[in-house]
Amino acid sequence: MGSSVIEFHLDQRSGLSPYRQVVRQVRQALRLGLLHEGDQLPTVKEVVAQLAINPNTVLKAYRELEHEGLVAARPGVGTFVTATLADASLTAHGPLRQELRRWLAKAHRAGLDDESIEALFLETLRTAAQQDIA
Amino acid sequence: MTAAVRADGLGKRYGRHWALTDCALEIPVGHVVGLVGPNGAGKTTLLGLASGQLAPTTGDITVLGDRPGAGPEQLARVGFVAQGTPVYDRLSVADHLRLGSRLNPGWDDALARRRVQRLGIDPGRPAGRLSAGQRAQLALTMGLAKRPELLLLDEPVAALDPLARREFLQGLMEAAAEGGLTVVLSSHLVPDVERVCDYLVVLVDSRVRVAAPVDDLLATHHRITGPRRDPARLPGDRHVVSASHTDRQSTFVVRGDAPVHDPTWITGRIGLEDLVIAYMDPTSTTVRTERDGHRTTLRVLR
Secondary structure, three states: OOOOOOOOOOOOOOOOOHHHHHHHHHHHHHHOOOOOOOOEOOOHHHHHHHHOOOHHHHHHHHHHHHHOOOEEEEOOOEEEEOOOOHHHHHHHHHHHHHHHHHHHHHHHHOOOOHHHHHHHHHHHHHHHHHHHHO | OOEEEEEEEEEEEEOOEEEEEEEEEEEEOOOEEEEEOOOOOOHHHHHHHHHOOOOOOEEEEEEOOEOOOOOHHHHHHEEEEOOOOOOOOOOEHHHHHHHHHHHOOOOOHHHHHHHHHHOOOOOOOEHHHOOHHHHHHHHHHHHHHOOOOEEEEEOOOOOOOHHHHHHHHHHHHHHHHOOOOEEEEEOOOHHHHHHHOOEEEEEEOOEEEEEEEHHHHHHHEEEEEEEOOOHHHOOOOOEEEEEEEEOOEEEEEEEOOOOOOOOOOEEEOOOHHHHHHHHHOOOEEEEEOOOOOOEEEEEOOO
16 A cells, blocks of 8 residues: 555454544544545545455445545545645634633533533534434 | 245155255355354255255255256256265375266366465365365365356365465355355354355244345344333334343344333344344243343243
């Protein structure tokens, strides 16, 4: 797999489906600046041969990344990075964290403990994600 | 589109014992299908019927639109790797490939040789002196080099160590990535199934419990836990897959799209392994009384 820049790995205990893990690892690599515009993602066959996972899983992950405008497929050649996540997301962290702090203070005042907050956050994240898909 | 495997009212009886009953199934082409279920559920029988090695007692089965084993053309379209990945112990690896090329009109000799070379197996070695992993790889090579449209594998990795198992599945997935191949494999190892399969068939007690794309199954099944209640009184349109109760608490694995909004209930994801287990034990529910920890089993009203 000489040409590819990143290698995927699967954590079967993560609770995330293999397809979500691939999507997440590409996004992560973009955020960390490991992947740049123009880089080629490993081919489906390379990923499949390396991880022993279903080819449709990889295709689905790449399609989702394409849908998000992060990569583009060139038929017969491969899938290439077309965008970056690094700058935009890092600068957004500060203000978001501040907002979250304010929200946390509000939740504590309302009597929620850390566990309830975590449960509420995860549950909301999950339902929001499901509504996005639907 | 033609289904890879379509069964209707399919049954197989050995003497007085039914190994498969009233099996209705439709597996679309292009998937890697995991066939799971407890021992004796009928997995091997179903694969035997699909490969044409067994004849049905009742009902119909078609494979790629035709009766299994209907003729040479049909046989060439379906590959079958039987349980224990059998090879001919006395024959060398090269003999196996020669045999394959004689017996199979569509034999891809280049593919077979490439695979053997990549696996680092000496072609002159008798198959009986290969490691378990190499024998399985040879059997897979035979199955793939006939260039089937459908490859059936019965517990292909059950006897292999983790490394050999991974290598076997890598080879299988690489072949699937080339397209035009549907794979049906039976396995006890749900983590492996979760990795390689995108379609799941759960066979319990000689019947199909559930058959659907893995993503759909994971998206529509949840574990919900809350104050004890009768499954019939659960809100919304949900099918209870399994239920267990203590005196105060009920835990259900349910299938259904609508989320539970009742804050006294906790809804959680369910992994594929737990989902399979829920289907394997669908009719009984375990009751644990707080007082003495005594366990009794009762039938869920359905």
